[in-house]
Amino acid sequence: MAYIITDTCTKDELCVEACPTDCIHPKKDEEGFEAATQLYVEPEGCIDCGACVPVCPTNSIFIVDEVPADKQEFIAKNAAHYA
Ligand code: SF4
Numbered sequence: 001m002a003y004i005i006t007d008t009c010t011k012d013e014l015c016v017e018a019c020p021t022d023c024i025h026p027k028k029d030e031e032g033f034e035a036a037t038q039l040y041v042e043p044e045g046c047i048d049c050g051a052c053v054p055v056c057p058t059n060s061i062f063i064v065d066e067v068p069a070d071k072q073e074f075i076a077k078n079a080a081h082y083a
């Protein structure tokens, strides 16, 4: 299981600062940040702590089981970022 970031992400990195396992990328100092349309959760690094959810000002983060029907494609997109 993992948490999923969706397309309303503004890349402000508030979730990155809250994440205890550093599993949200790309970060500002990493390759691909400028080109990325959003940030992504690395499924294998996520420990399901939920710390990223309340700090997200755009409500872009969901636990995988609760991703809205119209945002399902982002489950694969988050995983694909790390494939
Ligand atoms: S806190 Fe929300 S808007 Fe900000 S980078 Fe994370 S997912 Fe994107």
Ligand code: SF4
Residues within 6 Å of the ligand: 003, 018, 019, 020, 021, 022, 023, 024, 041, 045, 046, 047, 048, 049, 050, 051, 052, 053
């Ligand atoms: S649920 Fe926890 S470990 Fe997973 S991305 Fe959010 S803050 Fe990081």
